[in-house]
Amino acid sequence: MIESLWEEIPRFFTYYNWIFLLEAAVRTLVLTGVGCLIGFALGFYLAIVRVFRGKKYIPLKVVTIFFVEFFRRVPFLVTLMLVFFFCQGVQLNVSVFTVALITVCLISASYTAEIVRAGLESVHPAQWEAGEVMNFTLAQKLRLIVIPQAWKVILPPAFSFFIALIKDTALASQIGVIELTYVGKVFNNKGFTAVLAFGTVLIMYYIISYPLARFGAWMEKRFALSKH
Amino acid sequence: MHYTIHFNLVWKYIPYLLNGAILSFQIAILAFLGGMIIGLLGASFKIFGGRFLRGIIQAYVSFFMNTPQLVQIYFFFFALPQAGILLSPYQAVLVGMTLNAGAYLTEIQRAGFLSVRKSELEAAETLGMSLPQTVWYVIFPHICKVLFPSLSNHYIIMTLGTSMAAIFGVEELTGRAFNVNAVTFRSIEVFIVTAAIYFGITVLASVTLVLAGRWLFRVKGKVF
Numbered sequence: 001m002i003e004s005l006w007e008e009i010p011r012f013f014t015y016y017n018w019i020f021l022l023e024a025a026v027r028t029l030v031l032t033g034v035g036c037l038i039g040f041a042l043g044f045y046l047a048i049v050r051v052f053r054g055k056k057y058i059p060l061k062v063v064t065i066f067f068v069e070f071f072r073r074v075p076f077l078v079t080l081m082l083v084f085f086f087c088q089g090v091q092l093n094v095s096v097f098t099v100a101l102i103t104v105c106l107i108s109a110s111y112t113a114e115i116v117r118a119g120l121e122s123v124h125p126a127q128w129e130a131g132e133v134m135n136f137t138l139a140q141k142l143r144l145i146v147i148p149q150a151w152k153v154i155l156p157p158a159f160s161f162f163i164a165l166i167k168d169t170a171l172a173s174q175i176g177v178i179e180l181t182y183v184g185k186v187f188n189n190k191g192f193t194a195v196l197a198f199g200t201v202l203i204m205y206y207i208i209s210y211p212l213a214r215f216g217a218w219m220e221k222r223f224a225l226s227k228h
Numbered sequence: 229m230h231y232t233i234h235f236n237l238v239w240k241y242i243p244y245l246l247n248g249a250i251l252s253f254q255i256a257i258l259a260f261l262g263g264m265i266i267g268l269l270g271a272s273f274k275i276f277g278g279r280f281l282r283g284i285i286q287a288y289v290s291f292f293m294n295t296p297q298l299v300q301i302y303f304f305f306f307a308l309p310q311a312g313i314l315l316s317p318y319q320a321v322l323v324g325m326t327l328n329a330g331a332y333l334t335e336i337q338r339a340g341f342l343s344v345r346k347s348e349l350e351a352a353e354t355l356g357m358s359l360p361q362t363v364w365y366v367i368f369p370h371i372c373k374v375l376f377p378s379l380s381n382h383y384i385i386m387t388l389g390t391s392m393a394a395i396f397g398v399e400e401l402t403g404r405a406f407n408v409n410a411v412t413f414r415s416i417e418v419f420i421v422t423a424a425i426y427f428g429i430t431v432l433a434s435v436t437l438v439l440a441g442r443w444l445f446r447v448k449g450k451v452f
Contacts, residue, residue: 073384073430074423075391077402082423085415089231170296174395181299194306202295202303209294 005193012187012196021183025204027097028179032166035101039108040158046109047116048142064113071110076171079103084175100172104165111161119154120146156220163212167205180204231416238417241408248404249425255400256387259322263329263386264379270334271341285334292331298392300324305396317396329386336382340375372445380437380449384430391426401425 049057049064071079080103087094087102123146131141173182180201187197270289273281292300301324308315315323344367352362394402405422409415441447 070423070427073388073427075388075402075426077391077394078405078419078423078426081405082416082419085419089416091230167294167296170298171392173298181296181302184299184302188306193310194303195310198299198303198307202299205295205299206291210290213294 024183035104036162038105040112042109043112046113068110068113096176100177119150122153152223159216237412248401251400252390255390259325262326263333266330267333267337271337289331297328321393336378340371343374376441376447
């Protein structure tokens with residue numbers, strides 16, 4: 001097994017294979033990054049809806065809670081298939097990449113909604129009441145009082161969710177998005193040993209994820225210290 | 229816009245899907261228990277072990293936490309046969325999920341062990357407790373209370389993770405959903421039903437875990 005591995009290595013690491021691999025890595029990052037940014041914006045609004053007071057907002061709140069809980073409790077693969085077949089059903093002519101992107105947006109919106117909510121709840125109720133006393137609107141309260149205090153609580157878990165999502169997007173290979181995992185499958189089908197094909201993909205994921213994870217840990221420590 | 233939703237074809241497959249959900253549950257439980265054992269050993273080695281042992285555990289945890297579970301299972305499924313170890317799809321998924329869970333649970337349990345303060349142990353010593361007494365009355369309740377929320381959270385994540393087994397041909401909930409989809413061609417309906425079943429089993433698991441946590445360890449948890 002080891003001999004065949006050595007034989008294959010020069011055939012494996014050719015210029016075009018590298019290009020293929022790196023392009024796929026970029027696609028994984030774009031899928032996660034763009035999906036996470038859109039998802040974060042969406043999740044932020046979903047979290048703010050839960051702060052609304054008053055009876056007329058109850059239906060809106062129920063819908064939001066259902067949305068958030070639904071996508072948090074359904075596997076990535078099933079959501080992906082739902083979006084995929086839904087797009088097919090309404091004859092929306094979109095690429096598989098877009099389908100994966102929509103899925104990532106939906107899932108990251110619901111997860112970040114919970115993260116942001118925890119952040120908003122971490123601000124003491126007295127601060128909200130102080131804003132009320134100053135006759136601030138909700139937007140002013142959020143912008144001037146709550147978010148400056150909450151973002152330190154929100155950012156570390158949001159970042160670690162982003163890193164977890166890089167690994168979850170591996171499932172997008174199942175509908176044919178050409179990202180890292182798909183490349184591993186292609187190399188394996190081309191006849192390279194699985195050790196080489198999937199080993200390289202594992203190492204690529206590690207190279208992407210490990211520095212980000214270290215940065216996230218550093219951020220968590222730093223923000224935890226500066227809170228006092 | 230020419231799609232009409234017909235659930236009537238899918239209804240009769242619901243018992244079939246629910247049987248698949250039992251297999252999902254089985255995979256999740258087995259992988260979780262295996263991961264707990266690995267995590268317990270890993271966390272103990274990481275805290276009490278020597279430099280060499282700590283390095284190995286650190287490498288294992290960092291590797292499995294920074295690569296996707298799917299690719300890990302692919303690796304076990306396709307690469308191990310070349311080394312002469314033949315795994316069935318079910319075994320490959322179980323091994324992959326157990327090792328992945330082991331890495332995460334090592335980290336979770338380590339954080340739990342480290343949360344026991346020195347002053348607690350000193351207080352136990354002042355009361356004249358023996359080591360088994362200290363472990364049983366001081367360390368164990370403390371660790372359980374700290375660990376329970378993160379462990380139950382990870383269990384839910386693992387339940388969702390079992391859907392990956394479908395890719396390798398294990399007939400659990402998602403795998404059976406693919407089968408039903410192939411038979412009926414009612415894709416959207418099939419996956420809506422599947423998603424609803426996943427929603428149901430994870431809510432059930434959350435409620436059970438929260439109640440168990442309240443009753444056993446006095447953890448105040450919330451389902452939603």
